[in-house]
Amino acid sequence: MRTIAIDMDGVLADVYRQFIDMHFRETGERLNPEQLKGLTEKEAFPYLYTHVNSEGFFKNAPLIPGAKKALENLSAKYRLFIVSAATEFPLSLTEKQAWLNLHFPFISWKQMVFCGSKEIIQTDIMIDDHFKNLDTFSGESYLFTQPHNALTSPGKHKRVHSWAEVENILLHHSYLTKTE
Amino acid sequence: MRTIAIDMDGVLADVYRQFIDMHFRETGERLNPEQLKGLTEKEAFPYLYTHVNSEGFFKNAPLIPGAKKALENLSAKYRLFIVSAATEFPLSLTEKQAWLNLHFPFISWKQMVFCGSKEIIQTDIMIDDHFKNLDTFSGESYLFTQPHNALTSPGKHKRVHSWAEVENILLHHSYLTKTE
Numbered sequence A, B: 001m002r003t004i005a006i007d008m009d010g011v012l013a014d015v016y017r018q019f020i021d022m023h024f025r026e027t028g029e030r031l032n033p034e035q036l037k038g039l040t041e042k043e044a045f046p047y048l049y050t051h052v053n054s055e056g057f058f059k060n061a062p063l064i065p066g067a068k069k070a071l072e073n074l075s076a077k078y079r080l081f082i083v084s085a086a087t088e089f090p091l092s093l094t095e096k097q098a099w100l101n102l103h104f105p106f107i108s109w110k111q112m113v114f115c116g117s118k119e120i121i122q123t124d125i126m127i128d129d130h131f132k133n134l135d136t137f138s139g140e141s142y143l144f145t146q147p148h149n150a151l152t153s154p155g156k157h158k159r160v161h162s163w164a165e166v167e168n169i170l171l172h173h174s175y176l177t178k179t180e
Helices: A015-027 A048-052 A067-075 A092-103 A163-170 A173-179 B015-027 B048-052 B067-075 B092-103 B163-170 B173-179
Strands: A003-006 A079-085 A112-115 A125-128 A140-144 A158-160 B003-006 B079-085 B112-115 B125-128 B140-144 B158-160
Touching: A015 A048, A067 A079, A067 A163, A092 A112, A092 B092, A140 A163, A158 A163, A163 A173, B015 B048, B067 B079, B067 B163, B092 B112, B140 B163, B158 B163, B163 B173
Parallel strands: A003 A079, A003 A125, A079 A112, A125 A140, A140 A158, B003 B079, B003 B125, B079 B112, B125 B140, B140 B158
Antiparallel strands: A112 B112
């Protein structure tokens, strides 16, 4: 079975919604994701480090639409690993694992990787919203669209805009028969 | 620079000393590591799961002799990653990171990986005390001696008994000039 490394923040967990909600509660200003296109997350959310270090930030993050169903479907054809940059924010480690256990009970602890750099991760496929993770990866790479990467050419990576699109590609009969 | 994936428990952290001390406090019986050779950790320590789920188990683990100095020296010639199976014990995640920060301040969060299975880790070299981690690894593999593996043939892996021995091999002039 082929293996997929799947990122959490911005791919499974909707951290933009968390950032936007926190920004609204603190400033009264409701940001629109359209306005944030092309800005780094740090540029879009000046209090980003305060937010991600807040208790509950990761634990209460909403799901990216379609993520749960997609992982259930992909699990039948691939071995999935959730690979999340987490060690920069030590508080996030247990919150992220609790969040995965809550929303993805079919993903076991054996399939979870919490790391800093992803450069030593080797799977057949990687799905991530950050170039820094995809650029050092040698397999088939998918750039999951988020406002911070929306205006940049995906380069050698394939851009995907939703989990429905990921499913269309990776579960399509012709793709599976080609790669199995 | 070549990369090394270094295990924590039984390689950097002396978990046998923790297990033996806890066993003594609970039963009054002082186990000798010599008696434990050839037994799995679970066979040697019937209360293993209670121990590793105790607060402080990982945070207060003593260092394997020579580990700190060896990693300082290896850091000059290799890129090091600490790769630890941690997601089976969610409490361990923050304790393990705190322990690394305390004893190895020169190892940054970017170099830490807390995972379940190590099968998707790709580095040039791996140092580990468990066959299950080394057997799926495709690079140069070193089996770090611990009582549980002491009576088993290392097979395709190279057995090392101490950090001094690891340094002798990986920092030896002839080895470095061959592989650089």
